[in-house]
Amino acid sequence: MSLTDIARYRSADPRITIHSWLRGRDIVEFLGLWEALHNPDFKRIEFDTFKKDAGSNAFTFSIKKWNEELGAIGLITKSGRYGGGVYGYSDIALEFASWLSPEFKLYIIKDYKRLKADENSRLSLNWNLNREGAKLRDGKKQAKKLLKI
Template identity: 50%
Template sequence: MAKNKKVEIEGREITIISDRSDDFISLTDIAKHKNEEATGLVISHWLSTRFTVEFMGLWEQIHNPIFNVTEFSNIKNEAGANGFVLTSKQWISKTNAIGITSKAGRYGGGTFAHKDIAFEFASWISPSFKLYLIKEFQRLKDEENDRLKLEWNLQRTLAKVNYQIHTDAIKENLIPKELSVANHEHF
């Protein structure tokens, strides 16, 4: 099940969805740093650049076995030309992309991208914004790791205590006292 977390960068709240080993960061939240009202346009302008299309295509080829390379080549040939516009939904539907998702809805909706892609987008918005995002993301991951270590240690301690309780109960209730005394005499 996906868990939402938030970090704050330069006064902006950025949503991060973690699901198993993948983290997806809200491009919509990042885009608000550039233009509060037109986040979709900001994302679309970024997606329409030749550099971004090449980066996204390479990322997908590395991570996505069902990536549509033929459609990617068509998009790459058009990228950067005057009038070329690419939305996240077009990218996803044409190429079977998995590195970026787009959901409709007022709460929980928006465009999210794998952390690798989101950091690249943040760099396009502002190099300082990208650096702060990386630092906050790393801080969040360090906190999660510390919590997991603590939980693991707690589970380990509980297992140890439970083992002692179980073995004591077995000694007291299941092993006949005569057998126990007889076994000790042989040793």
């Protein structure tokens, strides 16, 4: 997903917005965790040094350096006027959009809660159906026993 396109909704210069986001220590930790979960070639030991510097005034995040030194795959840059920009996996793009817009983040939380409620409702219905089915099977067994007597 294009982080550049997402940033355009809030900024005339999306590069500055993206690089501001990448400066935060919590974002660097998020990206490192994402890489550790999704990328078996991610260099975790080298990441510790990178993470230590994150958040300081002198820290600048370079996606090229991130990818080359740590073997990261979650963020990529493409050059060119059309189709160029910063791209990331959907998890990363959602994190960026959440950082950019608290309103968007609240909609994600609200939708997540709705989906969990729907899931719980379906599971509860399934459990009740299984319970009622078990009652019917037990009732049939009881009736057969009575008929044999």
